[in-house]
Amino acid sequence: MHKFDSKNKSKLDNEWRRQNLPPSKTLERIGLKSSDAVADIGCGIGYFSIPAAEMLTDRNKVFALDTSEEMLTEVEKRALVAGVTNVVTINTEEYDLKLPDDSITFALLVNVLHEINDRKRFIGEIKRILKLEGRLAVVEWKKEDMEMGPPTGHRIGFDETVRLITEEGLSMIDKMEFAGAFYGIVFKKQE
Ligand SMILES: C[S@@+](CC[C@H](N)C(=O)[O-])C[C@H]1O[C@@H](n2cnc3c(N)ncnc32)[C@H](O)[C@@H]1O
Numbered sequence: 001m002h003k004f005d006s007k008n009k010s011k012l013d014n015e016w017r018r019q020n021l022p023p024s025k026t027l028e029r030i031g032l033k034s035s036d037a038v039a040d041i042g043c044g045i046g047y048f049s050i051p052a053a054e055m056l057t058d059r060n061k062v063f064a065l066d067t068s069e070e071m072l073t074e075v076e077k078r079a080l081v082a083g084v085t086n087v088v089t090i091n092t093e094e095y096d097l098k099l100p101d102d103s104i105t106f107a108l109l110v111n112v113l114h115e116i117n118d119r120k121r122f123i124g125e126i127k128r129i130l131k132l133e134g135r136l137a138v139v140e141w142k143k144e145d146m147e148m149g150p151p152t153g154h155r156i157g158f159d160e161t162v163r164l165i166t167e168e169g170l171s172m173i174d175k176m177e178f179a180g181a182f183y184g185i186v187f188k189k190q191e
Contacts, residue, residue, distance in 0.1 A: 001117050002154045004044070006070045012044045016148065020179035021110075021139070023051040029176060030137040030184055032106055038062040039104045039129060041097065042112030046075035046087070052108070053084040063099060065092045095121050099129045110139040114156040123168045130189045136170060139184045146181060158183045 011017075027048065032038070034057050040049040043064040053062040064075045064087055072089040079087045092098050095118065107126050116122045126136055141149045143157035162172055162185060170187035177183055 001115050002150060003115050004111075006068050009045055009071070009074065013047050017047070020181055023048050024055065026139070026178060026184075027052055027055060027108075029178075030108075030139070030186055031135065031174065032108075032137075034060070036060060036106040037104050037131075038106045038108060039097065039099060039126075040064050040108045040110075041092075041126065042066055042109065042115070043075060043089075044071050046078045048108055048110055049075055049087055050078050050082050050084055053079070053087045054082070056086060058086060061086045061088055063104070064089045065097055065099075067092055067094060095125050097125055097129050101128055102131045104129045105131055105134045107134065107136045109136065111141065113138060113140055113161065114150065114154055119156075119164055120168065123165055123170075127168055127170065127189060132189055132191075134189050135173070136165070136187045136189070137184065138165070138187070139178070139182050142177075142181060142183055148181065158185070161185060 032055055037060055038052050040062055043049045043066050046064055049062050049064040066072050069091050075089050090098050138161055141155045143155040145152050165187050169191050171190050173188045174186040
């Protein structure tokens, strides 16, 4: 699978992205609550982790998870600048999120799923860290030709994402679109 190159960090926070996928509004739309315990899986530079941390009450944390140490260093810098103290970075393995079972109420997966080889195994690992009734919000590029984003062939379509995640036993509870370019789906762990 095509992996995001950390040299392209600037693509994760720029004017286009702030207009089309504004972080706080996106988090509100996908249903983040101030009482959530959050895992931002494949957090990149923390474009969503920092605003998510700001939306939580002080004692709740955002675990910012990434396989790239370089990305996590950037998250730590950004957290310092923003003055947030409830972001915890964890350098994870491809299929090991390094969090305890049943510890998270809100897992966020933005533009990551299309980079994963064994998606079934990856979703199983996310399900492991989610509490019962916990939610998983997936945001992905629509699988259409467009100027921005990865090539169409590298993307994962809406139907494929729904099938993959419901087959792992999570239920779809909400869906939405962002700027005609992205789809969002929220799932719940109910078993
Ligand atoms: C396109 S970036 C998206 C970053 C962030 N979610 C955002 O929307 O700004 C994809 C990120 O996923 C990370 N990643 C890829 N595979 C991963 C895995 N198996 N576990 C954790 N992070 C992963 C990459 O290192 C990269 O930082």
